[in-house]
Amino acid sequence: MHIEIERKFLVTGEYKHLAYNVTTIKQGYFATEPGKTVRIRVRGDKAYLTIKGNSDPAGLSRYEFETEISLEDADQLLKLCKPGAVIKDRYLVKSGNHVVEVDEFHGDNEGLTIAEIELNDPNEEYETPDFLGREVTGDPRYYSKYLLARPYKLWNNEK
Numbered sequence: 777m778h779i780e781i782e783r784k785f786l787v788t789g790e791y792k793h794l795a796y797n798v799t800t801i802k803q804g805y806f807a808t809e810p811g812k813t814v815r816i817r818v819r820g821d822k823a824y825l826t827i828k829g830n831s832d833p834a835g836l837s838r839y840e841f842e843t844e845i846s847l848e849d850a851d852q853l854l855k856l857c858k859p860g861a862v863i864k865d866r867y868l869v870k871s872g873n874h875v876v877e878v879d880e881f882h883g884d885n886e887g888l889t890i891a892e893i894e895l896n897d898p899n900e901e902y903e904t905p906d907f908l909g910r911e912v913t914g915d916p917r918y919y920s921k922y923l924l925a926r927p928y929k930l931w932n933n934e935k
Contacts, residue, residue, distance in 0.1 A: 780828070780840040781898055784918055787889040789907030791878050795867035801879075804857030808921040815921070816845075816853045819866070823850030835914020836898050860884075862920045872903035884927030890918055 792798075799820040806814040811830035817823065822844060829839035845853075854861070862885065867878040874893050881888045890912070893902050912918045917926070 778840050778842075779837050781837040781895045781900075782892045783836065783895065783902075783911060783913045784915075785891045785893075785911050785913075786909040787878055787891050787907055788909030789905075791867060791869055791876075791891075791905070791907040794869045794905075794907075795878070796870060797868040799866055801862075801864050801866050802854070803862040803920055803924075804854040804860075805921055805924055806853075806857055808858070808925065813919075813921050816850050816857060818847065818850050818854070821847070823847050825853070831914070834898075835916070858924065860924050862924050869905065871905045874902050876905055876908075878907075881923065881928065884929050885923050886929065888923070888928040 801817060801819045803818075804816045806816070813826075813828040815826050815828075817826060823846065824842050825845050826840065826842040828841075831838040861883075862881070863883050864879045864881045864885070867880065869876045869878060871893070874895075876891050876893050878889065878891045881890075891905075891908055895902065916922050917931075
């Protein structure tokens, strides 16, 4: 069983000059009900089917199953997903022993930038890069499935 453990932060500083890789990601969703998410992700020249379970009470960890699929299958499956897609550029930044994934959102979520640090243990220590702002781990508004249903452009005073 694979448990995903990650912390999420808003990004408030410069990070692009630190990135060693950037790819565009497009995600479509089949299911976004509480406790389960089923999505198709195209990342560069690769595609994935991902199933995620319910988060723990702190929003820090959850079960995740992911398998690579062909780009052709992903293109067909994206046509079957719920309307809309989440599109973002993902920048990879090395920070100590970890890689920080910085997602800069586009389209209806333009203006939102979130960073994630994946951990092996919920209590694992990590270096905090200067560009990280407020932690939003466990805040469902910052889950991509939420951003599909209620895009960042509609948040107004909720930010």
